[in-house]
Amino acid sequence: MVRSQLPLVALLAACGAGGEPLTEPAPFERAGYPAFSAVWQIATHNAYWVDRGAVGDAFAGGTSERIADQLLADHARSLELDIHRDPDAPGRWRVHHTVPGNGLCAELGECLGLLRAVHYAVPEHEVVTIVIELKELFAPNFDASHTIQDLDRLLGDELGARLWRPAELLAQCDGHLGEESLSACVARVGWPGTGALRGRFLVALLGNWDSFSQGTVDWARYATLGDIRERAAFPMASAWKLDHAALPPPLPSLVSPEELARAAEQSVLLQVEAFDDSVAPAFLARGAVVRMDTTTPAAELEAIARRMQLLQTDVPSEQPDERGPAEPFRVFADGSVPPDRLREPGVRLGLAAPPLPARAFAYRQVADDEVARWQATVSFGADASRRGCLRAASALGGAEAASAMVCGRKVSGKLAPAEGGGAGTPDAERFFASFVTCQGGTCNATELGSSEGATGGVGELLSLRVRPDGAGGGCARAEAARLVDRALEPMWSPVGSEVCFAAPLRYQGLARPTDAATVPAPAWFFGARVELAAGPAPLVASAFEAVAIEPVDAQLPVSSDAALLVDASVPSAP
Numbered sequence: 001m002v003r004s005q006l007p008l009v010a011l012l013a014a015c016g017a018g019g020e021p022l023t024e025p026a027p028f029e030r031a032g033y034p035a036f037s038a039v040w041q042i043a044t045h046n047a048y049w050v051d052r053g054a055v056g057d058a059f060a061g062g063t064s065e066r067i068a069d070q071l072l073a074d075h076a077r078s079l080e081l082d083i084h085r086d087p088d089a090p091g092r093w094r095v096h097h098t099v100p101g102n103g104l105c106a107e108l109g110e111c112l113g114l115l116r117a118v119h120y121a122v123p124e125h126e127v128v129t130i131v132i133e134l135k136e137l138f139a140p141n142f143d144a145s146h147t148i149q150d151l152d153r154l155l156g157d158e159l160g161a162r163l164w165r166p167a168e169l170l171a172q173c174d175g176h177l178g179e180e181s182l183s184a185c186v187a188r189v190g191w192p193g194t195g196a197l198r199g200r201f202l203v204a205l206l207g208n209w210d211s212f213s214q215g216t217v218d219w220a221r222y223a224t225l226g227d228i229r230e231r232a233a234f235p236m237a238s239a240w241k242l243d244h245a246a247l248p249p250p251l252p253s254l255v256s257p258e259e260l261a262r263a264a265e266q267s268v269l270l271q272v273e274a275f276d277d278s279v280a281p282a283f284l285a286r287g288a289v290v291r292m293d294t295t296t297p298a299a300e301l302e303a304i305a306r307r308m309q310l311l312q313t314d315v316p317s318e319q320p321d322e323r324g325p326a327e328p329f330r331v332f333a334d335g336s337v338p339p340d341r342l343r344e345p346g347v348r349l350g351l352a353a354p355p356l357p358a359r360a361f362a363y364r365q366v367a368d369d370e371v372a373r374w375q376a377t378v379s380f381g382a383d384a385s386r387r388g389c390l391r392a393a394s395a396l397g398g399a400e401a402a403s404a405m406v407c408g409r410k411v412s413g414k415l416a417p418a419e420g421g422g423a424g425t426p427d428a429e430r431f432f433a434s435f436v437t438c439q440g441g442t443c444n445a446t447e448l449g450s451s452e453g454a455t456g457g458v459g460e461l462l463s464l465r466v467r468p469d470g471a472g473g474g475c476a477r478a479e480a481a482r483l484v485d486r487a488l489e490p491m492w493s494p495v496g497s498e499v500c501f502a503a504p505l506r507y508q509g510l511a512r513p514t515d516a517a518t519v520p521a522p523a524w525f526f527g528a529r530v531e532l533a534a535g536p537a538p539l540v541a542s543a544f545e546a547v548a549i550e551p552v553d554a555q556l557p558v559s560s561d562a563a564l565l566v567d568a569s570v571p572s573a574p
Contacts, residue, residue, distance in 0.1 A: 028172060030193030033341045036127065037191045037289050039329040042319050043078030043129070043310040044070050046097065048111060050413040050429040054101025063314050064413040065382055066429050067104055067114045068460045073381035073524050074316040075328035077126050081111055082135035090145035091154065098137060104429060106453035112158040113483035115201065117461060119162065120484045121377035121527035124345040124572060126329050127164065127197035129310065131236065131291065134207040134215045141207065141218040148222055152232035155203055160486060164200040167229040181265040182228060186287040194329060195341065195573060204269045208238035210248055216241045217254045220263035228266050237267035239279040275302055307332055317382045325524065326568040343570045347529070347538045350522025350566035351512040357552040360564050361391060362544045363509035371467045372508055376528035377460045384412035384421065386523040387513055390464035392476055392505035397550045397558035402439040402501035404476030405511060406464045433458040433480035435496040446496030450482050456491040457482050463492065466505050475500040509544055522566050541567035
């Protein structure tokens with residue numbers, strides 16, 4: 001659809017017209033990193049949404065994949081959340097499409113706790129752009145008990161110092177340009193380099209739902225009421241909502257053409273839905289970041305060719321120029337950026353499937369008298385056939401060996417129950433943590449499912465603590481966490497009770513159980529670490545002695561294959 005051309009595009013201030021000559025400030029220090037506007041990335045649509053059978057969720061759709069999987073295994077770096085005023089809680093917003101129930105999180109604070117969990121796994125992640133859409137269906141998005149200031153306060157409280165605010169962008173122009181608009185500043189000095197934004201979150205506020213509400217008006221008010229330096233989010237314009245004469249009634253009576261133009265001036269991000277949109281070229285020319293709906297690989301390639309940065313999709317596992325989870329950003333011109341500047345720092349290991357029904361076990365031996373705590377966040381992308389585990393055993397392979405293993409798996413939200421998934425049921429994209437202990441040829445298992453919409457509960461972050469029992473044996477305790485609190489502490493939940501064994505569990509590490517139906521692609525472990533007496537240490541491939549293949553058939557011998565362990569870790573930049 002061809003959208004209307006933006007009237008009154010107020011770019012004169014950025015050009016210095018009508019006033020004294022402007023002093024050119026020094027550009028952001030980039031140290032060889034590309035500017036944020038010079039990279040493209042995968043952006044997910046309705047990232048919170050999954051079909052869990054809630055009735056009345058009209059015209060709903062979304063990524064149908066756990067948020068950690070979108071950002072870790074599938075390495076998207078932008079996601080969308082739809083918010084609604086919570087009538088039961090002043091200053092709080094619910095997250096859903098049209099009715100609650102089909103979500104991986106129920107309210108905005110909970111959703112941001114999921115993002116903190118990703119930050120815990122990869123602290124130096126490339127900046128994550130959180131697009132918040134004002135989605136109140138039949139009323140204003142702000143009222144006396146849900147104000148603009150309340151939303152800013154919530155974002156600041158939940159994201160803390162990790163939130164990159166408009167004031168930080170404008171600080172580069174203060175004292176030089178005498179301007180107050182974000183777009184004028186970006187047009188003059190550009191965006192920071194991606195290295196300077198690592199570990200941060202950028203919130204973009206979008207409002208275009210006007211069928212029975214006033215999203216465009218509320219977006220314009222967010223952008224223009226008060227000092228933009230006080231805002232927690234960057235206004236994000238919708239290209240087809242910038243022609244005042246084309247706004248549906250009663251919007252023209254609620255916002256003036258001048259207010260609409262000022263809001264556009266404060267918008268350094270833009271949403272478009274058609275490649276022939278007539279507004280996008282002007283925004284791109286002044287340095288804006290543009291999000292484009294891309295539903296096919298061909299559409300993604302066209303968006304890249306037009307230098308549109310945020311490629312919005314429901315299928316983040318399918319992306320052009322795939323370079324793996326260590327390179328979520330790709331530049332429009334590779335030759336201008338050193339390759340090491342595109343690789344995101346972080347610990348990430350993959351375990352590929354063995355060539356037969358077996359368990360891959362990347363292990364090291366730990367002294368019998370030492371306490372060890374293993375942690376990792378497991379992520380599988382869209383493939384629910386994979387499992388990832390932390391394991392400790394008294395010996396390799398044998399059915400009689402003592403062992404303890406905490407594992408994570410999920411039920412697909414993309415497949416129907418008849419196809420082995422859970423789409424349309426309460427289990428869609430639900431995560432399950434299990435604690436399996438074996439000794440003397442007998443195994444016992446405890447499994448808990450995630451509780452979306454609640455505080456805490458089990459999730460992708462797994463922990464296995466192994467300690468000596470003082471009598472020559474060993475004990476193991478399993479925990480899992482779905483959320484990380486504001487202080488960046490995992491909200492651990494026990495998975496079963498501690499179990500003790502007659503033998504020490506000296507073989508410890510990462511494991512991946514497989515069967516004949518398992519897809520061979522790696523199960524990923526992010527932020528893997530072990531805490532020993534010497535202190536915590538990140539886990540890279542060199543931390544393990546070997547990768548054992550422990551066959552399901554106990555009659556077959558244990559073998560090894562180091563190639564099953566994929567190390568995509570990247571050290572912190574100097």
